[in-house]
Amino acid sequence: MARQRIVFERDRRRFLKQATIGAGLVAGGLLLPGTLVASGRNGNGQARIVVIGAGMAGLAAARELEAAGHRVDIVEARDRPGGRVHTLRDPFSDGLHAEAGAVALSSSYTVANRYIDELGLERADWAMPELKPLFHLRGERIVLDPSNPPEWPFELTEEERKLGPQGVVERYILEHLPEGISDETRWRDDPMLALDQMTLAEFMRENGASAGAVALVGATQWFGAFIDSGSMLASAMSSFGLFGAGAPFLIAGGNDRLPRALAEHMQGKIHYGHEAMAIEQDESGARVHARHGDDAVTFECDHIVCTAPAPVVRGFDFSPALPRAQRTAIEGIDYADTVRTYFEVDRGFWYDEGVAGTAMTDLPIEEVAVQPYSRAGSADTSAVLESHVRGGGSQPLIDRGDGLVDYVLGQIEKVHPQVRDHAGEGFHLHWGGDPHALGAYSVPAPGQISRYLPALGQAHGRVHFAGEHTSILSATIEGALRSGVRAAAEVNQAMSRQHARASW
Numbered sequence: 001m002a003r004q005r006i007v008f009e010r011d012r013r014r015f016l017k018q019a020t021i022g023a024g025l026v027a028g029g030l031l032l033p034g035t036l037v038a039s040g041r042n043g044n045g046q047a048r049i050v051v052i053g054a055g056m057a058g059l060a061a062a063r064e065l066e067a068a069g070h071r072v073d074i075v076e077a078r079d080r081p082g083g084r085v086h087t088l089r090d091p092f093s094d095g096l097h098a099e100a101g102a103v104a105l106s107s108s109y110t111v112a113n114r115y116i117d118e119l120g121l122e123r124a125d126w127a128m129p130e131l132k133p134l135f136h137l138r139g140e141r142i143v144l145d146p147s148n149p150p151e152w153p154f155e156l157t158e159e160e161r162k163l164g165p166q167g168v169v170e171r172y173i174l175e176h177l178p179e180g181i182s183d184e185t186r187w188r189d190d191p192m193l194a195l196d197q198m199t200l201a202e203f204m205r206e207n208g209a210s211a212g213a214v215a216l217v218g219a220t221q222w223f224g225a226f227i228d229s230g231s232m233l234a235s236a237m238s239s240f241g242l243f244g245a246g247a248p249f250l251i252a253g254g255n256d257r258l259p260r261a262l263a264e265h266m267q268g269k270i271h272y273g274h275e276a277m278a279i280e281q282d283e284s285g286a287r288v289h290a291r292h293g294d295d296a297v298t299f300e301c302d303h304i305v306c307t308a309p310a311p312v313v314r315g316f317d318f319s320p321a322l323p324r325a326q327r328t329a330i331e332g333i334d335y336a337d338t339v340r341t342y343f344e345v346d347r348g349f350w351y352d353e354g355v356a357g358t359a360m361t362d363l364p365i366e367e368v369a370v371q372p373y374s375r376a377g378s379a380d381t382s383a384v385l386e387s388h389v390r391g392g393g394s395q396p397l398i399d400r401g402d403g404l405v406d407y408v409l410g411q412i413e414k415v416h417p418q419v420r421d422h423a424g425e426g427f428h429l430h431w432g433g434d435p436h437a438l439g440a441y442s443v444p445a446p447g448q449i450s451r452y453l454p455a456l457g458q459a460h461g462r463v464h465f466a467g468e469h470t471s472i473l474s475a476t477i478e479g480a481l482r483s484g485v486r487a488a489a490e491v492n493q494a495m496s497r498q499h500a501r502a503s504w
């Protein structure tokens with residue numbers, strides 16, 4: 001049954017007004033009966049802020065706003081912090097874990113590294129066991145022997161054949177990236193903005209790559225999944241200018257230790273299991289209407305920082321409505337889907353052959369990876385083997401329904417013929433089917449950064465927007481964190497302006 005609960009201290013005048021608005025939303029079918037009321041403002045003049053989402057952007061915004069002396073509450077739909085930074089432990093044997101969301105951080109992530117140091121978290125290196133790299137391309141299982149490079153099964157020029165995948169990346173991508181790709185403030189500069197009009201494949205072709213070289217990169221590189229669909233500007237800034245500019249690393253014990261440590265500092269102020277559904281504002285303040293089980297709860301505040309992913313925000317009811325350009329941007333920005341399928345294996349059987357457990361393939365399972373990424377493993381120790389499918393390959397897997405896990409195992413068998421002797425029961429995780437993400441991350445198509453990015457991060461009165469999709473460093477932890485820091489600064493500026501007006 002619906003209950004009524006008061007979240008903040010109650011103020012009778014606001015309560016009555018609130019109850020009326022709540023009744024309107026209930027009548028409109030937006031909220032369940034029993035609207036809950038949150039009201040009141042700090043007596044000390046500091047702002048009361050409600051942050052929607054306890055992912056990296058929301059936690060960063062909350063941390064910065066608390067540090068500035070504001071009273072912050074976070075409304076989070078899940079029962080955990082971290083959003084798309086999520087480490088799986090439960091289904092695995094003791095000590096094993098696997099990342100479900102963000103794979104790695106980079107030494108170039110300035111905000112993430114600052115928080116890691118402030119919170120006293122331990123970093124772990126990305127393990128690079130000395131094993132022969134493994135591929136499955138065009139129907140062939142390829143073991144790379146560095147002293148005797150293979151015949152790559154693509155139509156390559158003589159030069160490209162000699163270069164191999166890494167050399168091709170160097171020759172057609174890295175050598176041609178404009179200066180300034182590591183400076184996020186410069187994305188509107190001319191040479192950079194031109195990159196928003198093309199894909200990575202087009203960029204490579206423009207620099208002389210053959211169709212075979214483009215296909216080789218698409219199949220063998222982690223950034224190759226969106227080679228034909230994503231804006232080259234996003235790849236240039238996020239993949240090469242940011243992530244690739246540093247050394248990859250992990251958080252020891254699991255990447256979710258970072259959001260969990262941030263959340264610990266917000267103890268009691270994160271309202272888990274509260275799903276925001278409507279945002280309204282007027283001259284007196286702003287309100288987030290949320291659903292908590294069968295209850296409806298309203299959080300009242302001075303400013304809102306909304307960090308929910310764009311596909312989720314599409315379903316929010318804004319009053320007053322968002323400007324047209326912002327609605328168009330939220331509706332239009334492209335997201336990629338991801339399906340990851342996990343199997344615990346009793347031992348690192350690939351060591352017997354001296355090949356890597358990890359493999360890049362052009363099979364429907366795309367990448368095979370070994371987790372935890374920080375463990376080199378051995379022939380005798382257990383590990384998690386996963387298939388990581390990014391983008392367009394996700395839906396065909398999902399369409400397999402109950403047969404998905406066995407199908408994936410059958411495909412992994414082409415890469416690792418012994419896998420069935422060692423794998424336990426598998427399971428999959430689909431970010432596009434997660435109601436609080438509705439996709440893995442934003443992957444703007446050519447033209448979408450110029451068209452949508454300014455509007456995605458634009459404040460709408462008392463409502464501020466953050467999240468990886470509002471950052472030029474899209475699809476990264478760092479982009480999400482920096483967007484949270486930016487939104488917090490916006491709130492501080494708005495409060496200073498308000499304060500200045502009041503003191504006149």
Ligand SMILES: Cc1cc2nc3c(=O)[nH]c(=O)nc-3n(C[C@H](O)[C@H](O)[C@H](O)COP(=O)(O)OP(=O)(O)OC[C@H]3O[C@@H](n4cnc5c(N)ncnc54)[C@H](O)[C@@H]3O)c2cc1C
Binds near residue numbers: 081082467
């Ligand atoms: C498979 C995968 C691999 C990745 N790999 C990397 C990588 O290697 N390196 C890297 O840097 N980044 C990587 N990323 C990207 C990185 O994880 C994200 O960019 C970042 O975590 C996004 O943070 P965010 O705060 O913007 O969004 P989120 O993490 O999605 O946070 C938003 C929060 O809002 C909550 N929410 C949603 N709807 C509501 C609602 N209605 N009411 C209340 N709360 C709501 C969500 O539950 C969530 O907690 C990867 C992501 C995925 C999915």
